[in-house]
Amino acid sequence: MSSPVDALQRLRQMHEDAVLAALRSAGALSRAQLTQHTGLSRTTLFAIISDLIERGAVVETEAVPTGPRGRGRPASLVALNPAAGLLLGLDMGRRRVRMAIANMAHQVVATETEDVPAGAGVEELTEAAVRLVRRVAEEREIRLGALKSVGVGLVGVVGEPDLPAETVSARYAPMTRRIAEEFGVGVMVDNNARLAALAEATWGAARLVRDMVYVRWSVGVGGGFLCGGRLLRGAHGAAGELGHVSLDPRGPLCHCGGRGCLEGRVGGQALLEACAARGVALAGVDALVAAAQDRVAEVCEVVAAAATDLGRVLAGTVTQLDPAQVVIGGELAALGSLVLGPIDAEISRQALPRSPRRIKVVPADLGANASAMGAIALLLHEEPPVPLHLQPAAF
């Protein structure tokens, strides 16, 4: 049997861990909020916070009124000490690497983007990311030695680490190994659309709900589902794959092997082709969004029809998952009511009416850095369900 002193120390440690986990996950919290989050008594909590402040692990900050309705005068907040370390989030896209660095108090200290050539391989992408991070750190005098861990958002299915080498996830193993070695810290990975959903749930449009369907409408169509406050990952890391739900089982063959997939109908490439067929040649998704904002009639019609198709699929998702909110992200979300209107109409028309509360269809809050910020949220969250790929001794 362990001694009473050991037992007390462990109890104390468990309480301290609970406080730190709540702050990691939620950012700055008042003492009252911390009491709720941890279930600790006021007396115990106050003693722990005093000790943590004395040891420099947490700091007391001025309260900033947040949320929809601030009431009364703001209480002072407790947060992890920003100086306690940095977290790096990387979003490895098809043509672009994005990075974000935040401190332990949830403050973003740098974001940056670098284009990579179309068709760049994993190695090229990895080196571009490392160069980008090193350059930004030097320019902005960010001490990379303070990095505590790195989160990485990846395109496609991010499988379990124990999947055999021939699966899609294995092609990323050299990347995570290289990044872990470069920065001497642990690396966590997830699909980048799911990470964007996590970012919206942590800091963005869905921060007040626990059940949310997120879709990223861009060149590809991806998604992420928050259910009961947790991001769904699935048995093989593929949960959220909205783009490959079939709209028509007799439709054209998709690269995934299915037929009539949503992405083949409403993804950026399909929209550009539909515009071209109507005589409007556009260079890419950014140009398409600009043309729709300029109210080019053919482009608006193509986009509105696609939004209806997307809404049809989302109506099925809403019926099955029963979210409080649907969040539309990606470049197409910038078109506002042109896309939100038809999506909302399809969901209202088709999805099971289930309560007097309407399901809100809203645009994403976080813009292009959402996945990189989601990679940081992945590191901050209390119970990270995606395993650490590599955990060097230096961590």
Next chain:
Amino acid sequence: MSSPVDALQRLRQMHEDAVLAALRSAGALSRAQLTQHTGLSRTTLFAIISDLIERGAVVETEAVPTGPRGRGRPASLVALNPAAGLLLGLDMGRRRVRMAIANMAHQVVATETEDVPAGAGVEELTEAAVRLVRRVAEEREIRLGALKSVGVGLVGVVGEPDLPAETVSARYAPMTRRIAEEFGVGVMVDNNARLAALAEATWGAARLVRDMVYVRWSVGVGGGFLCGGRLLRGAHGAAGELGHVSLDPRGPLCHCGGRGCLEGRVGGQALLEACAARGVALAGVDALVAAAQDRVAEVCEVVAAAATDLGRVLAGTVTQLDPAQVVIGGELAALGSLVLGPIDAEISRQALPRSPRRIKVVPADLGANASAMGAIALLLHEEPPVPLHLQPAAF
């Protein structure tokens, strides 16, 4: 500050609670399994178990080899004392009340069924259930005074308890109140298709997986999703509503307000009508299943076409939720490969191929009492996300 003695007692209590919760949720466990489940050291765990055995809360039992591959000689198991109390599960169907009673060691001690007239109201259903339980208890000499709580499965959306009175869930409030008063214990409720899913996950076809899509194919079409080991409930208690996913946005109007809903195409009533249109008049779903088992050609064709439609919807669900397993329950599941074949084919053809592991489509294990047993599983599970509706002082 609390005294060191208080703190130690609380630590001890937390450890004990963890052991009891693991046993409640998983049934009988070996000491090695309990070490894994609770994270306690062997020394601490063994001391706690000895104490619990001495106090009569848990018992030591002979190990029964379970699971796909038993290895080595079976270790002795620890379980909650069966004499520690009873749990009652009720499944309130449209035409039938089912009940199951289990002890704390997960052993089912009684199941029974009673038909109720079609169109019976909530009050009639409630009284039938109370009569049934009283009668079974008397006949089999079950002491209802030992009841610790009651789980109830309900048809339709089981909303949050704080929803306004005009919502569908409110019509069940008199039922839960009456049952709580009758037996003097707390009552928990959930949708009965979701409870069948929970039962399959706890004791049945899905007990070895953490991500599972369950569909109950009967007069209605319902479902339940297990994601990362948790049953999804949704923001308004409606998660799992497979029956109202639309197959065709221009299809016939459904009672839910949508168009072309799956249930309207493949639910029992629709199948009976399709058979009648082909000249085969059948009295109900049981007769339909019997005719298909007798290989009546028209009936088999109708059922196989419906299985393909169901498979189309499930392919979308699988693409989005990425389960390890799809479990088909309800009366139609008795038709084996006639229904499993087309469902499997649609999922294989359409759902995103995501790993070398094929998604298994399997029939449910638990039969007609699945929802009543799921109501017991709801009570046993460690972290019940559905609130206690009523908690009388007697509890």
